[in-house]
Amino acid sequence: MNQQSTNSRSAYQQAYEVIRDRILNGDLPGGTKIVEEKLAAELGISRTPIRESLRQLNNEGLIINKKVVQPTEKDLRNLFQVRILLEGFSAKSAAMYLPEDDLKTLSNCIKIGREGTTEEIMKANELFHEIIVRASGNTLMIDTIDRMKSIIYLFRKTVVLYKRPHLIDEHEEIYEAIKLRNGEKAKKLMETHLQADLDFCLHIINSERND
Template identity: 70%
Template structure:
């Protein structure tokens, strides 16, 4: 099977995002297009597009690197709990059989896959549900928080948060049963558990 083509802009964005989140580009570092383009071996155009997206997501402000604060994390999850909870309710009404099968496959990979496969399946699981809202404004809001969401996703997967995939499975089962109220509640509880787990780790790292 042919490898999926990833645009230069997307590759650059992911590399720079990860450099910020893992500390390779420390807080306060001035972001210089020419330097990053030389380091990554690409033209300035994809770098410029990457920086623009990272500015939208709040990781670069006034051409300098910032890192999400505890307040940023709480604010992000308050929005996600509202919007993704609603999206799960919509998914129970509108998802087609092919999309339900895709959700089920995400759960299966979550139970059996490698770390990288679980990361991708986790992202896909939430993406399918958010798209079910069919609300472009809501989808755009979630998209603008992708870096902070990615930080959380990496934390809960790499630190093996208990019951993470079991919760996905219960959300899938509620959606499959067309129980919108239960799907919404389970998604809200799932994201709240993600938040509490990450804040606990953040607190421990500061001791």
């Protein structure tokens, strides 16, 4: 790879990470119009890497028509419907195939979920689900969840910041079912867990609209 293409890649990565992080931390709220010229000037790079990063963020569902996504209730339900299907199957697979090292990591995620800082809990929550999804061994399913990762983060943040009741207790129940190699129970618990996440997010969104 020559120096020019390396610099171009570096500029794209910089632009992508800056825009993504601003969306995820709320600096660019839903509905905000993304102006390529303004970002290019601010970051001191050309519009090409900005355009490439917006294309990637569009693929991830964070930007639609150059505006920060403002998920509707239907969008949220659709997202969780996919997660429930894929992660339920993954939990069943994890009960069959997950190695001991990964079981220990799941257990540690639960410990952090009970004792960690908000940022640590967010990371542990993400890792818990990621380990289980990868246990499916299905690259298409894993890629599908990976593409949804950023938009999932927005709703995971709602669940953690607003302290959804029983969140970590449910993780522990899923972990115990996987540890006991009870695939059907793990699948059902994961589906119930994600449905509870959905219901909680909808409750928060509707409460904020009514304030």
